[in-house]
Amino acid sequence: MMDLALFRLPDGKAWIGEGPFAEAAEPPPGDAFYVNDFALSSPTPWKIPSRLTEVPAGALPEHFSVTEIQPRIVWQKPATEWFKMAFRRIRKDVLSHKLRKMVPVLTESGTLLQQNGQTDLSALLNRVMDAPSGLWGYARIEGDKGFLGATPELLLRKEGSRLETMALAGTAKPNGRESFVTDAKEIEEHELVAGFLKDALAPLGKVQIGERQTSEAAGLTHFRTEVAVELEGNPDLNSLVRRLHPTPAVGCLPRDAASLEKLTEYRRQLQAPDYFGAPFGLKVGNAFHAVVSIRGIGWDGDKVMLSSGCGIVGGSAFDHEWRELRLKRESVARLLGL
Template structure:
């Protein structure tokens, strides 16, 4: 950690700044940096004061609580949501079945934008430098990108879906979310900033993220804690959308009437509501979902809200909610066993919590969906992931089509699709 001379405490300073423009333009080509942006608002970070690698979010929450207690914070925007020192993290889907480690990073520099406020926070060992960092180096898109089917070709993956449907119809499990992995290679190393930029442009209503080579744009907010209010956006039930050839309203009506998709969605809502309830003095769970439109798909969506225990941080809530039925299945332990036995891959940090928590316990944690992992030992390769919820009425061909639709944002970001 960076400590003040003669002290065992950290010093953070937050200052109001003029509109810095697009936050992502400050991301450097090399060195540690992260991003979490939606509709132009959010944060980017540069550098690391400390890094904690672990297996479980609840261990990271304990670590961050201790670190935060040693930070003295001077702020021109006291109490403003998302300002001040914070930790950014990304966690594995299943730490018991992954070679990846989860990570929580305390950044040196944070630049943020929210609700008409702009700020910069720095953790320093000396005098505060109030100048914004230099704009990052020019972004060079990847060249010569090629794609392969990954460890399980679509036809074989469809057979796995059929096997899982058989288990569900035999009442061995109720729902299983199966994922596919495909691989892309480039002649030059992938620049995560280039992928992030394209996703921000095409999918501005999603949460675009970049942490430790994991980059994507997810529509699913696992949990937000702001003061005493917690919000979780549950997405489950999907239909592909091609606005140039299909009527979006008709497709939305098809989705809203789909017994398969409604059943899948109800499992996900129930799992989040049940996990969140012990931390809330009051909750609101809508009786029926809405339809969330994205450029490539429509989702059934339910926003659950609750009044939370002030001593439970956003990261602790994320640990309690993960994995939900939206990314795992139900019952959780049975669905996870099926995934481990049949999926034939390591998800790593795909479908795990990704986001930030501040020193007050507020924060936002999304699920790392619609994304990919750039390989650390070979940055010319990126693994892309997409999943689909399998229930009793699932058909393999439809689930393959759903994963193809969910892969589209990353294929567009890599220049492999229009």
Template sequence: MTEQHSYRILDVLIEQDAYFAIFRLPHETAPRFVMQTSGTPSILRDIEELNEQQGFVIAPFRTNATSPLIVIRPDRTTFPEVNISIRKDGQEKAYLQKHISKNKVEYSYLFDRFHKPLANGELKKLVLSRSKIIDRKDTFSPGRSFFNAVEKYPHSYVYLFHTPQSGTWLGSTPEILLRGVRDEWHTVALAGTRYPNSGTVTWDDKNLREQHLVTSYLLKQLSSFHITPEINGPYTIKAGNLAHLRTDFSFNLPETPKPGTLLKALHPTPAVSGLPKDEAYRFIQHNEEQDRLYYSGFLGMLDTEGETDIYVNLRCMHIEKNLLTLFAGSGLLVSSSLDDEWEETEHKLEVMLNILQ
């Protein structure tokens, strides 16, 4: 099967409103595919209900009626044959950035609003995110963009999924939330961002502190289950045009906690939300002025009999009939500067912008 044939199949599955996900794990060559062929996917109210589930999980940042927590049952794991007609490409139109996207002036108001509780010591860290909305070209193909990302981002988890409940999402994320085979499990603290042109990356105090906050949080959550992980890091990793600081946590997971319970304890980590956990999560809900939907939620296969690979949903876009909404955020500390954080989100948005053609 040619790549062009594969991407047309993916586009047709989206047009047919199928329940499917295709994903490529870091450093693997072949993407894996899952599709539910009968009934409707499970809709869950609470992350802990994942303890009773196996399948492809799609969890929003915040579960609500518009963004439910979904599990696709993997009825089939090979590409289906679908009737593909050759698409007549319409008139070319340029990708246009819509006014609804926050410009730097509007972003600066939100930056000030987020900085206040950091400056007065109420909160230690807050992740401020924004989105960029662009017109979808007639020639845009989600399937082709997925394969572009597979090629361009070998170190990331690249995915495309569709369900009628979530809509269509595509992304290329570097951040593992929970990975496990048998009783060997892993999670990762990924925080601190640079955009090096070349050579070695150096890390300032702000980035080291951000990384330290996420590491301490993960240790605390794991130790609440009496898990003492083996720790490796922090070290520098590449993710497309960006570099991050990463610390690995490896541990045994006997009978309990089950993965759903652990995911509930981990999500949302301060890499995407903030500290203290509950206060930061509430602050974002009331002040960010956008619904993050599935951005900064988590996704991937949950299969306790086989292999579990759950990633944080970053460097992603929501694909609609006429619009593409790209998301990016960055972690603010009291020492953050407006220009640096804006620039960081610009670089993060490029991850999706670079695969649109």
């Protein structure tokens, strides 16, 4: 039975951990994966593999066996009713200044069909390994359940005293770039994330913020701002994850208890998988990389979940957000060949 974790850097270099995995509450001295849910509720998020293999780039290691059968999934179109209700309530709270931003998640469900008597998604690991440069790959598979994807969003990278992160928010098709760069709603959504990161990191040292740029990833265009800080102390990795997650790119603003409670309720009503938008990372050598686990799929047996989220601010319109959700799911389907 498959028991593995995978982490791939944007340049294609990757690490594959094989089980059984030991678990720990705190970062261990050696290499380990960081796997948690969106609520950061795991008491032991550090997963220490029995075997860790470094892969320079490209294919999986020779000893690692996955099926070559591309999965077939029958999808059910998501209903608009619950999402439309969430959209209206969130926008009402934004317009009444109770919120500045919130990210509801819509999940499209599917059924994995048997082929040659098998229901197997391991072939998608090759798709993650072959994802375009600029994306981080991630995967966690435990028997007949798991999740994987290729995300454009870095939560944090820490090496020595330097911590790097990014604001990634605002979405458009690549051929819509000219109108996108002046879109007030998309700029507002992005700048809320950048401002949050600046404020969150300010107590840790001098923050450096780059210029807002456009970034293309897997067929979509986003605004992206690089953020870094030279740490004046040596905060532990768990506290750094908690400080940044969830950013307003996948969560809410303000990030107070009342807003987070509303976010949790919307995620529950819309059946957002626990892994979606959660931090996923790898501590290897003297570096720690953690990404936001979006742009992927999850499964449990033959039930498959494909999720997407959108940021709702004052300038949001339902039709625009509904289209953005579809574009994001379609980009995942293309990437994974589904």
